[in-house]
Amino acid sequence: MIENRPWLTFTSHATLLLGIALVALPVWMALVASTHPASAFGVGHIPLWFGDAGAATWGAVLFDKAGNGVDVPVWFMMLNSLIMALGITFGKIAISLLSAYAIVFFRFPLRGFCFWIIFMTLMLPVEVRIVPTFEVVANLGLLNSYTGLTLPLIASATATFLFRQCFLSIPGELVEAARMDGAGPWRFFFDILLPLSRTNIAALFVILFIYGWNQYLWPLLITTDDAYYTLVMSIKRMLSVTDGDIAWNQIMATTLLAMLPPVAVVIGMQQLFVKGLVDSEK
Amino acid sequence: MTDVILEKVGKTYPNGFHAIPSVDLSIEEGEFIVLVGPSGCGKSTLLRMVAGLESISTGELRIRGERMNDKEPADRDIAMVFQNYALYPHMTVYNNMAYGLKNRGMAKELIAEKVTDVATMLGLTELLQRKPRQLSGGQRQRVAMGRAMVRDPKVFLFDEPLSNLDAKLRVQMRVEIRQLQRKLGTTTLYVTHDQVEAMTLADRLVVLNKGKAEQIGTPMDLYNKPATPFVAAFIGSPSMNLLGANLTEQGIKVSDALTLPLSHRHRGSIVWGIRPEHLAVSDEQNADFALRIQAVESLGAETLIHGKIDTASGDGEPMVVRLSGPHLPDINSVMWLTAPAQHWHLFDAMTQQRL
Numbered sequence: 001m002i003e004n005r006p007w008l009t010f011t012s013h014a015t016l017l018l019g020i021a022l023v024a025l026p027v028w029m030a031l032v033a034s035t036h037p038a039s040a041f042g043v044g045h046i047p048l049w050f051g052d053a054g055a056a057t058w059g060a061v062l063f064d065k066a067g068n069g070v071d072v073p074v075w076f077m078m079l080n081s082l083i084m085a086l087g088i089t090f091g092k093i094a095i096s097l098l099s100a101y102a103i104v105f106f107r108f109p110l111r112g113f114c115f116w117i118i119f120m121t122l123m124l125p126v127e128v129r130i131v132p133t134f135e136v137v138a139n140l141g142l143l144n145s146y147t148g149l150t151l152p153l154i155a156s157a158t159a160t161f162l163f164r165q166c167f168l169s170i171p172g173e174l175v176e177a178a179r180m181d182g183a184g185p186w187r188f189f190f191d192i193l194l195p196l197s198r199t200n201i202a203a204l205f206v207i208l209f210i211y212g213w214n215q216y217l218w219p220l221l222i223t224t225d226d227a228y229y230t231l232v233m234s235i236k237r238m239l240s241v242t243d244g245d246i247a248w249n250q251i252m253a254t255t256l257l258a259m260l261p262p263v264a265v266v267i268g269m270q271q272l273f274v275k276g277l278v279d280s281e282k
Numbered sequence: 283m284t285d286v287i288l289e290k291v292g293k294t295y296p297n298g299f300h301a302i303p304s305v306d307l308s309i310e311e312g313e314f315i316v317l318v319g320p321s322g323c324g325k326s327t328l329l330r331m332v333a334g335l336e337s338i339s340t341g342e343l344r345i346r347g348e349r350m351n352d353k354e355p356a357d358r359d360i361a362m363v364f365q366n367y368a369l370y371p372h373m374t375v376y377n378n379m380a381y382g383l384k385n386r387g388m389a390k391e392l393i394a395e396k397v398t399d400v401a402t403m404l405g406l407t408e409l410l411q412r413k414p415r416q417l418s419g420g421q422r423q424r425v426a427m428g429r430a431m432v433r434d435p436k437v438f439l440f441d442e443p444l445s446n447l448d449a450k451l452r453v454q455m456r457v458e459i460r461q462l463q464r465k466l467g468t469t470t471l472y473v474t475h476d477q478v479e480a481m482t483l484a485d486r487l488v489v490l491n492k493g494k495a496e497q498i499g500t501p502m503d504l505y506n507k508p509a510t511p512f513v514a515a516f517i518g519s520p521s522m523n524l525l526g527a528n529l530t531e532q533g534i535k536v537s538d539a540l541t542l543p544l545s546h547r548h549r550g551s552i553v554w555g556i557r558p559e560h561l562a563v564s565d566e567q568n569a570d571f572a573l574r575i576q577a578v579e580s581l582g583a584e585t586l587i588h589g590k591i592d593t594a595s596g597d598g599e600p601m602v603v604r605l606s607g608p609h610l611p612d613i614n615s616v617m618w619l620t621a622p623a624q625h626w627h628l629f630d631a632m633t634q635q636r637l
Binding site: 171173174176177178179180181182183187191192195196198 | 333334335354355356357360361362364365366367368369370371372381382385386429
């Protein structure tokens with residue numbers, strides 16, 4: 001719009017600034033709180049500017065054991081979280097790419113039935129099937145293992161459905177051209193299908209990574225060994241202290257650290273993500 | 283040497299639809315065959331059966347004497363150009379052309395050599411590193427042809443390759459395809475619904491109607507001696523004037539206003555046809571009939587006059603006349619015409635066969 005209305009400009013900018021403040025303020029408070037001693041947070045007023053305990057808090061958070069019954073340092077839990085999140089993401093993408101490939105491009109008996117079975121699992125997220133899933137994982141001896149952390153979360157109807165739609169939009173002539181060019185099913189998958197769904201994979205990666213990173217209930221349930229604790233669930237554990245003060249400054253620092261990887265993924269993948277939305281190659 | 287043989291080839295879909303009852307066709311080496319017909323006549327299905335993209339229900343397909351029915355498309359030594367080009371959008375022009383050769387395990391240097399040769403022939407050298415979306419329609423068309431040519435196949439298959447181009451480019455590509463095919467001498471099967479394209483490209487035409495080959499022959503054969511009214515109407519633009527008539531002792535009685543003298547042993551109802559370009563203007567005494575003019579299309583080099591055979595009641599049969607040069611007769615005026623006997627086409631109304 002080519003309009004010159006100062007009030008409109010002012011109002012819209014003010015609204016946007018207010019929105020930013022609203023979103024950023026808690027993050028700012030967390031950052032500030034992490035530079036004050038633990039007691040500063042509980043005395044009634046909330047500090048809005050940096051204190052002088054920053055170095056000590058961050059040093060303790062990064063390198064000491066997290067405490068409160070958590071025997072590993074925060075960086076180690078970050079690593080666990082990362083392994084779990086990446087495992088879930090790659091597992092989900094691989095499985096759903098393959099199942100969508102089978103459903104769209106191959107004629108096999110009960111094809112439609114298979115699709116609906118996959119689709120129905122949308123109604124059964126981990127929280128619903130948590131007791132039986134726990135039982136299965138426990139019986140398989142997968143408690144306290146990376147496999148146990150990732151595997152039950154990998155099956156994904158949403159991603160399968162998304163890839164199915166993406167594959168359906170690939171023109172039939174392209175498939176036929178590849179057949180004439182002598183591309184077998186695997187060649188077609190790797191040479192044509194994967195490059196064409198590149199942007200969809202990127203978009204899903206962002207969404208699934210955040211989903212995996214933020215897992216709370218499942219890791220809480222199946223890990224009892226500190227070596228497999230993930231970051232997000234440990235924040236809760238750091239809060240439930242029976243004696244002594246809650247180390248708010250350390251919790252805030254840990255929270256900020258927990259936010260970093262998802263933010264990094266979003267920023268890193270943003271370009272590909274937007275590119276996928278703007279120019280369609282098909 | 284016979285290159286491609288279709289022997290009683292038929293297609294029935296699983297739902298029982300009989301797309302193609304049975305087609306026989308043998309194609310000589312280096313011949314340019316055009317399959318032509320209205321949409322839904324089965325021409326694309328037939329082509330796709332030769333390509334191996336559709337299974338052959340009955341009959342046999344042989345290329346160079348080898349039975350191809352159960353072979354994969356890639357193993358038939360054929361190459362196809364698709365209507366929407368079907369270029370791989372994420373690959374450069376070079377990779378698009380090289381992909382089929384790569385899959386065959388050809389050496390890199392040899393691929394580079396072949397692609398460069400074909401690119402030079404088609405004037406694509408400058409574009410080799412571009413992606414398909416950076417190309418114009420005509421250039422994409424050329425890349426699609428290049429992709430077929432690098433394979434150096436026994437048979438080229440074209441599935442309405444020009445239908446996505448604008449009129450001017452279509453004419454240009456048409457000429458180019460013909461020249462390339464002559465130069466390469468590759469047997470070609472070409473599908474189109476455009477009769478002009480069919481006439482100009484083909485060594486021999488196959489006119490398909492409802493999955494049946496109505497007539498197979500050279501363009502001039504089909505123009506001069508159409509076997510059925512369908513072929514007569516399909517070949518030539520504007521279409522042949524086809525009128526229901528009765529063959530009697532007096533001759534052909536087309537309508538009350540038009541009886542043409544002819545002695546023929548056949549009796550009964552027939553279809554009488556004459557091409558618009560064969561009707562001639564004459565004076566009133568020598569004329570066979572009068573045409574009440576309804577519309578005039580002036581194209582400069584020729585004029586198309588649409589009208590009805592003039593009768594008292596005004597419900598005569600419609601006719602089209604094609605005259606060379608500009609003419610500007612008045613609408614609703616009467617024009618006297620002769621229909622020279624050597625240009626008549628007669629078909630049995632029952633069997634639809636030429637008499």
